[in-house]
Amino acid sequence: GAVVSQHPSRVICKSGTSVKIECRSLDFQATTMFWYRQFPKKSLMLMATSNEGSKATYEQGVEKDKFLINHASLTLSTLTVTSAHPEDSSFYICSANPSDRGRTGELFFGEGSRLTVL
């Protein structure tokens, strides 16, 4: 099966700093990757669609200047939480759909990154 790797798995930072989370597809290419956020005992909330070589598409209510997304290659997307505050503490998960499986294929998820902002 396809593997998606996220790094770091856990990060603790001080309020006001920026944190970068990487999402890599290890054995497939993905022109599109998706970033989700999950609060404790809540469902996944789609934040944005990361598009290789172009700007990310953000869901309504998600601040694009706060959550910077870069999809530099067919195997790497990054999410940077800028000027993090305690309310940004959450579980961030990325997913990808292999480019050759069409839009109806399953999503492969990373293991998630737990961000704690002090």
Add this chain to the structure above:
Amino acid sequence: SQKIEQNSEALNIQEGKTATLTCNYTNYSPAYLQWYRQDPGRGPVFLLLIRENEKEKRKERLKVTFDTTLKQSLFHITASQPADSATYLCALSNTGNQFYFGTGTSLTVIP
């Protein structure tokens, strides 16, 4: 805006019985519906995909139905085992690209 609800936050069931989870949606016409399993602190794992023109899909002990009239999907686990204990999420899309997730149901299979 679309709303995706799963029938209960938590479901307890005796080992060997069939677990039935419900996913209801409003203000939405999804063409694709998926079910995922999520264990604590981990990313979701894909289980099944069903399209709007399909009534039912099966995979081993799993069965999914998709009723576009009722705007509902049912997810069944037959002969449930303690190892099936996890949170189950439905996810919907009308494009097959962005998927939006339901609220999740935490299933506990009691030995």
